[in-house]
Amino acid sequence: MDQERVTQKYPTIERKPLTLTINGEKIGPIEVPITMLMIDFLHEYLDLTGTHFGCGQGVCHACTVMVLHDDGSKSESRTCVFGAHYFSGKNIVTIEGHAKEQEGKLVLTPIQQAFIDNFSFQCGYCAPGFVAGATVFLDQLNRTPVKRAHLEKAIEDALNDHICRCTGYVRYYEAIRDVALATPGCVID
Template sequence: MTMITVTINNEVHGPLDIDPEVTMLEFLHEYLNLTGTKFGCGQGICSACVIIQDNEDGTSEVHKTCITNAVGFNGKKLRTIEGHAELDKKGEIIALHPVQESFIKHFSFQCGWCTSGFTNHTIALIEELKRNPIPVDQVEAKIEATLGEHVCRCTGYVKYYAAVKDAILKTEGATL
């Protein structure tokens, strides 16, 4: 067993004693009851299980939780799909993240299984673009390069990509 402490959605969890073989996806589901991150393929291919890691230097990166052990996140600050909406004091949702709003506006998802991965990766992309903006004519290529690994079995790619492009173009400072 190994002791870990992680900050997830601005809440510290731990120290907790866990088996070092437990994946981060299992940890989120079984230890913390955060079930919004989905198990898709179990091989790190479909990206349904993507979460965001916030680094001390202000950057963020995405990780596939189905193939990454939870102990690798010891001491890290993470965000899951449950951490993006704005909540009131009772824990009720009062506002969705702009990316979530864009996905709804564009009817991006059908079954929704891949949505948490698309959402997290898109939020990380927009944060990256706010630090390093790109020309508008490069937005579609950047979306494809960033989200191209995501698998949507309902074939919602066109709507996802349209929603992501809309969200990027509406984010001040993301494009030149």
Template sequence: MSFTTTSIQMTVNGQLQAEHAVPEGLIMIDYLHEYLNLTGSRLGCGQGTCHACVVIVDKPDGTSEEVRTCITGANFFNGKTVRTVEGHALTNDKGDDTLPSPVQQAFMEHYSFQCGYCTPGFVNAATLFMEKLQRQPVARENLETEIEKALASHICRCTGYVRYYEAVRDLALATPGLVTGEVK
């Protein structure tokens, strides 16, 4: 028995990856785990429902989107620019990971996660939300609604979401230029 393969190459966390011949139909989460040793994205439901597996795909037009890796083939990502949860840490001038990103730090300060299984998906969603606010600040009175829209598709079985939402709200309010106006 032999497998049909296809070649893929992409940029992941700012690094152009070597071209890999992968079995056709290989899902992206398996590519990340088995070929790149990036195991931060979690296989939760395996059906695209929980969003623990999402990565960020950066588009040429400067926008980005979440893509579920448990139901999307690795070949979809060929030629694309991808960010995984491992790519968010801030680095020093030597290139060493030294500090968590602002989103990761806010989640830790709010004790947002219990088991942590859903955290990679929430980190990616919250990061995209913060980037959106940098381009399009939100009125303070609409902040809660916008946070809910940004995080609503992510499922957490432990914490009840409150701490994730609070961390994102507090980070948005503490970051200059993301929120306009006062609460009415």
């Protein structure tokens, strides 16, 4: 088959440069297909495979990453429904970027440690999304505390869209409640 027929049958995938920050490291500019999903970019280009592909429709939130905004606030974003170029110029944190290394040891965030202490997950597939969602929720509580009597409802509202197929919600919510209660300024009486 000649090159012209190959090109007609299999056209070149259009690419454009992508630059963003992931886990504190500037990435790019790197040529990325314009139709590539962020989950695929993380897995295939950066070997960051901790963010899990779940439903492929943005429903389960297993693929959630955290977005850091210029004002210091955080939000969550799904990577299975948004293209890599949607994140152009943004600063995101995948599950690999939550824990930090200090003096040669890996130090987990309070949320990660609470999930372990509460045996929150069984298979762990949804855990990266829950870590991102819970971290964003705690950031919101630091900015706008809730009354202790409303904490359970606030946790449910914040993480209602995250699906755990092993039904570990009670332990996830207990862990998040423990961290919120232990973090000064998150909960008011």
